[in-house]
Amino acid sequence: xxxxxxxxxxxxxxxxxxxxxxxxxxxxxxxxxxxxxxxxxxxxxxxxxxxxxxxxxxxxxxxxxxxxxxxxxxxxxxxxxxxxxxxxxxxxxxxxxxxxxxx
Numbered sequence: 001x002x003x004x005x006x007x008x009x010x011x012x013x014x015x016x017x018x019x020x021x022x023x024x025x026x027x028x029x030x031x032x033x034x035x036x037x038x039x040x041x042x043x044x045x046x047x048x049x050x051x052x053x054x055x056x057x058x059x060x061x062x063x064x065x066x067x068x069x070x071x072x073x074x075x076x077x078x079x080x081x082x083x084x085x086x087x088x089x090x091x092x093x094x095x096x097x098x099x100x101x102x103x
Contacts, residue, residue: 057094060085064096075100 063080070078079085081101088094089101 053093056084057088060088060094061096064094064099067096067099072100076102 063085067075067078067080086101089096
C-alpha cells in the first residue's frame, strides 16, 4: 500500500479507532462511579445509623471535656457553650457536668 503525502495508513486509522473506543469505554465505566461517591457515603452513613445529630453529640461531648478543663470563669466563653451544643444540653440530649455556660 502506497502512502501519499497527507494520507494515513490503514493500520494507523484502525489504531486511532481502537484507542478512541477504549478511552470512551473507560470514561463510561468510571465516570458514574466518581459521581455516585457522595451519594454512597451518605447511604453508608445512614445505614450505619450515624446521623448528623449523633455526630453533633460526639462533637459536643468532646467540647464538654475541653470546657471542664477550663477555669469556671472561662467556661462560658468555651465552644461548648455556643448555641449548637448548648441546645443539646438544654434539651437533655447530652449531659455535661461541672460546666457553667451562664455568666
